[in-house]
Amino acid sequence: MSPRHSRLGNLRPLDWVPSIKLKLGALVIGSVTGAAFVTWLGLRFQLGPTRTFPIAMAVAILLTLILARGMTSPLRQMRDSARAMAAGDYSQRVRASSRDEVGQLAIAFNAMATELAQADRGRRDLIANVAHEIRTPIAALRAELENIVDGVSEPTPAALEGSLRQTERLTRLVTYLLDLSRLDAGASSLDIETIDVESFLADCVNSVFATASQADVRLRVEVTPSGLTIDADRDRLEQVFINLLDNAIRHTPDGSAVTLSARDVDGGVVIDVIDEGPGIAVQDRERIFARFVRGEAAPAGSATARNPLRAAQSQPNGSGLSSGTGIGLSIVRWAVELHGGSVRVVDSTRGSVMRVTLPRSTSEK
Template sequence: MPTGPSSGAPHHHRLPDVRPLDPLRSLKTKLGVLVVATVTFAVFVTWIGLQNQFGPTRTLPLAIFLSLVITQILARGMTSPLREMTAAVQAMAAGDYSIRVRATSRDEVGQLAEAFNVMAADLDASDRVRRELIANVSHELRTPVAALQAQLENMVDGVTEPTPAALELSLEQTERLTRLVTYLLDLSRVEAGASALVLDEFSVGDFLEETAQAMSMVEAAKGLSYVVDVTPPDLVLEADVERLRQVVTNLLQNAIRHSPHAGTVRLDAYPVDDEVVIEVSDEGPGIAPEDRDRVFERFTRATGTSRQPSTTGGTGIGLAIVRWAVDLHGGHVQVADTNRGATMRVTLPAQARPAPGVTTESET
């Protein structure tokens, strides 16, 4: 947490910003020390003047003046964080979230300064996320829209014939747009805190087979093979089917995006104690170790030597939605260690144990 002088804040001080009272833990104690110090100093100056044959008409005004100077200097150090916060708030209103205040005191003002710095850091992070979201979404929307527009213009102008292959290319761009809109709608639910689950008990094998078959029809261009292996075959799970379908679909789309042509995507499921593990594996370049803890953060894509964002076409949203949906169920998701490709491992309680605050209802 930054505790030095604020960066970018104005420093037009007529009096020095000294803080000898910073070690004191209470503002009331500081005020008491300030009063005692100024009164004692005034009495001492008056006594010195009288000892040197100066009358009260000269010693008393001098004592009052010097006491006021000391009070101003000490009070300025006590209230300096408040002035810095005022300047920082004005800078934030203009869009600058980089300013931090100097939080060195231990009293209530110092605690307020520390809390202010935390808030400023959070706002700075949120602003960066907002800018990244605008950049990512703008790029992801522009690419399929431009391609779709060019294809349709060529057909309208007679440059190309509306053959099945040309129409298929247009359909792929439309599907890409649909996926992006779906991601954004899911993200809005995350931001709104939507946390209701409709619980039902279902066969994991049938569920994975249906999801893989649906994805294979949509993403048929790469000629991928889908292998579903559930042990035992009658494995069941209690969860929100639609939320879990959202999880597996996003993981499959991620695996398909990084898989080589004619590669294999595996879906494995097996029990561990009172939990069910679902794994989605691909034969792609894998995920660099330094990226594994952050790929589930919003708007984050792998930037290591493995999966490059320039070739993935991902939005950085899908895996964040996966973690959100898994968290709702009281489970967790991670990138498993593998020798080849990438394996996304989802662990869920076999009997539903939703996260605190999540409302549930049973499927009727």
């Protein structure tokens, strides 16, 4: 685009007008007024109609082009930006300086472009992270099997147990990817059964016990009252709390505790996953549930900062994609909402509290 065209595109004399209808009215009034003024001048100075009318028409057309170009330039920018975005360039933005409907459309277009850029960046990160996550257990499994085949090591129960752990890790990775596809497809099938909350939470704690032991984190379960039940899909809900527990263990200082606290409230059951880590910033509490969003690095002095091997230690028995790829918590919210519940971060004087609210068992209502 030449500098002259760029200057014309930036010329928007009607940006202050708050409505496209008023702009069209101003365009008509301006062109008619300009033509009438030129006609009056021509008649006053006796130029004659053969010279006055062509000049008046030219002035009217020029005013119309100037005013209309300023009105439609955001639409042309959106057209060019949309073409660039179709080619993979999400950096284009539209100048949204007008106050009318086109200006509002430009603002919405820029917001959409930003979201698409973030989604594309997240997709690229997801591919890279998933490739890394899958490659790690495959490499470990291959090395163990090659050692057994080559006679370097014996197929002892310990060696086979290590291979089984890597296979289970791969299974968890594939399960999370399948859950992501179900989330996109809107699938919502659940196998509902009545679950005793205390025994269910104890099973979840047992599933992450090895991870907690490696991180020197104690696990506690508190249920009030005893015998509390919920109607839920056990496997889906177990996935939720194992994910939340794994994240809590990952961000809790050595020697501290993670607590699973369940209680009966009006209309449902509240289950809190409470850690003693650095907590979650208020501005990030909703954002962390968005797909492809990962937590930032832990601040200096936190458990992860003091123990850089914590994340690596918790991966084999953790939830795989829970934080490494930024889709774990989005799947947690999806699974909880399938049950008619909600999940959010609540205020805490120390650490963070992930609160899951679920409907009570129908047998207790």
